[in-house]
Amino acid sequence: MSRGLNRLLDAVVRIDVREITFEDGAQRFTGGIGSGVIISADGLILTNAHVASPRAVxxxxxxxxxEQVSAKLVGxxxxxxxxxxxxxxxxxxRRKxxxxxxxxxxxxxxxxxxxxYAVGTPYGLARTVTRGIISNNNRPFEDPRGVNGFETGxxxxxxxxxxxxxxxNSGGPLVTDDGKVIGINSRAYIGAENLGFAIPAEIARRVSAELVLHGKITRSYLGLVPGALRDLEKFYSLAANTGLLVNGVDPDSPAARAGLRPGDVVLTLNGQKLDGRFPEQLPPIQNSIASLPVGSTVRLGVKRGGQSLELSAVTEKLESQVGDEWAFEKWGVSVRKVSRTFARENRLADATGVIVLGVQPGYPAAAAGLVRGDIITKIGTAPIAELDTLxxxxxxxxxKPEAQLVEAQRNRRISLYVIKP
Amino acid sequence: MSIFRRIVLFIAAVATVASHAAPLVDLFNERLKSVVAVEFFVQDEIERHPVSVQGTVVDANGTIILPGAAIMPGVPPGQLKDFKVYRPNNTEPSNAIYLGQDALTGWHFIRVEEKLRSQLVPIGHYEAVTADPVISEELWGIGLRNKEEDFMPYFLSARVALVTKLPQKTAILASEVAGPGLPVFDSGGRLVGLAQTAFGQNFLLFSRNQNATPILLVNVEESSVVLLANEVLPNLGRIPQSVTGRPMAWFGAYGLQPIDPEVAKLLKLENQSGVVLSDLMEGSPATSAGLKERDIVLALDGQPFPRLKPDRVVAGYFGQELLRHHPGDTIVLTISRDGARQDVKVVLGDEPKLVREADRHYFERLGFTAREFLTTDGIANRIKPAEQQGVIVQFVKPGSAVGAAGLRPDDWVREIDGEEMKTYEQAVMKLKQIEADKSRVEFVLLVSRGGETSVLRAKLN
Incomplete structure (x- = not known):
């Protein structure tokens, strides 16, 4: 074993997280185990977002x-x-x-x-080292619910x-034989043999630096859903390796407002030529859009059939479809705020309302007939535009417990319910 | 006493006993003339799906009604093939034609060929009860075995457990009393009603490695649910005027959610029921009359909605009352809007084309069926009437080129080869051209699914 790898082992930690969940109509606490790697002398540890999140208490x-030491989330x-x-x-x-x-x-x-080598705490077995090879160094892997219900990849x-x-193993490092961190292990196909995935160090280094500075990453949103062109060039009469196919445009997004349509091919973005021929090429393009400052104007050179168009869109802040969560324990209901992204994806009129995450059997919300997935839009005469209103x-x-008239939507059909003490 | 006299006495004695015990079996045998087994198949693009159901004879012209569940909604009449009617204990088939489905009752009507008609007796031939059956009363009915057993009839009987409105008056019996779609009688042979498709019953399933999994079981051979005669007899003449079942009145609200007693109480609508309107189709009679989402409908033509159990039955009640009307009829709805009551006049329209009526075309080489875009697709896809164009994918052949490209049933095809499809005819023409062009190696579709769009490329070989 190299000295580097030996030293690396001393930088790998086990992370135990107790976190709050709002799944079943109540506030609950669950525990999880992950791994992490210390990346600075002042005690910064890199791990996975699905190990340590704002839900961690x-x-x-x-x-x-x-030795066990407590830690706080930086971002x-x-x-x-x-x-x-x-x-x-x-x-x-203090404890030296x-x-x-x-x-x-x-x-x-x-x-x-x-x-x-992957180093971490599989099933709580701390300081486990496993060995393998890089099977592929450029794997696209998008998952709209991948990180505890949040989008990833x-x-x-x-x-x-x-x-x-x-x-x-989640959050532990993937290292070369000199002990250098080249990735953060994050996921595997459960049930498959030896198909594991890690975030490249290049990304981890950049993201961790920004998390240390700002506690979060702010990204730009355009609302363009790309698809790989593969060999559709001929169909679109394009030279090979040019253009990004627009598979979809989110309704009411900057791209939609700019007039971009599914089936368009974006040839240039702010004058830069795009090449989205293969799925592997799409995440970097998405990232280049996301890296633009929020509110910046994007010029899109677009090919639509035989036409060439120049469109311009103003980016918005990228938001997750997962909104803030809370539990109202006397009602026995836990909720998540409808986000703009959720409203858009589910074609709701606007972002009013909270989604029922769970109800506790026997409590007023369950007795009223509310079920998981219902969207509460109004209580009495007050529209629930914000979680704070609720x-x-x-x-x-x-x-002063009094019967409350609740308006909720299920499959966009409006029903009335009464929550009463 | 002579021997002769003794024999006479003996016969007399037997006769008295028989006159007490024989009628049920006689009644049973007599009433077999009103029930039939019906076989047909649904011919879709690539497969045949055989269906075997039971029906009741309703008139002297060989008209037979089948339960609504006999045919899946959305199956076009053109795909219903080869109706065969069998009498109990008989494997000799008689041909029949499909007349259509009645919107109000949901019954399918068929008509059997001449030769069998003389052997059939319409159900109306028998006296019907004048009063609803009472709890604990014993009723009986007919069951039919399957074809391998020559549709052998058998006797079923059960006691009335309860009588309720769902919203039609329905008796639920303590156990199965007849095959679904077959008549039910009282001890005197009077018609009590028609057995409906059975309700599901909850059971717990225990297995070696799993504890108590709740399951729902539905008996497809026999039923304990009986629609009462006074709901059945007035509707036996509702033979569809066309195979599509039209005319059908149209209101245009797709979300009709019942209010429960707690809500009614809070809204000060005691002993009342109502439905909350939502999902109103733009340009429908409902919106043209000024109705809005969240309006609570409380009465129709001055008749307050009764409180029915379970609460959701009231939505069915409203739907049924609307279907009793004809397109062009004016109805008056009493609604509650923002706490204030008002009356709204609605002129009912003509139901927009249903899936089963929609034009469609199967492209065998391409491997899918395109069907015209309907009002209901607009509702499902949240599309305003002005934006409704293109075609809907009705069927995708497994393993076909478009299947491999990711096309799925219910997808909304908006562009073909980069060309926007305004109408069904345009799309069919375009697809026919593609199909006919043997030199073609691929074609491109722009499809929407659940609000997400993608470009699909299908390779042709």
Missing amino acids: EISVTLASL WDHWTDLAVIRLDLDEVR LNFTSADFGDSAALFPGETV SFNTWLQTDAAINPG KKIYTTYEE
């Missing part, structure tokens, strides 16, 4: 020395499935604990067949490895 890190980014947490340095100093930090390697230089490709990756109504109810 308690994060506890087990160092290589087997997360579900799109790349990355999160940064920070060790409680006061505690580390030591740790090492790992170095990033060059993920762009990886080649298929190169030997790599639209802006980066992944490293694929056959090093054994099991639940609990919280206020609930507080009033807690002080």
